[in-house]
Amino acid sequence: MTTSMFKTLAASLAWMLVAAAPVAAAAQELKVGYVNSERVLREATPAKAAQAKLEAEFSKRDRELNDQAVKAQGSGRQARQGCAYAGRGRTHAAPA
DSSP states (O other): OOHHHHHHHHHHHHHHHHHHHHHHHHHSOOOOOOOOHHHHHHHSHHHHHHHHHHHHHHHHHHHHHHHHHHHHHHHHHHHHHHHHHHHHSOOOOOOO
């Protein structure tokens, strides 16, 4: 073979390899993934520790608020009963 034929053959072979590379890459399997952020937050160790800390902090406040609500309901009930008893002994005079 002559050198020009060899150069032409080598160039053609190089172009075929370059052209075939994207076809081979496209033939690979496409993989798509996702992250379930809710699950990560629910099951991750730091998230569990943070959740436990928040629950401990707010459970104390929740108990305090419930106790205050019970006291407020009792005070309101007593006030209503006091008003009802105060009005029973009175008589209303007829207007003149």
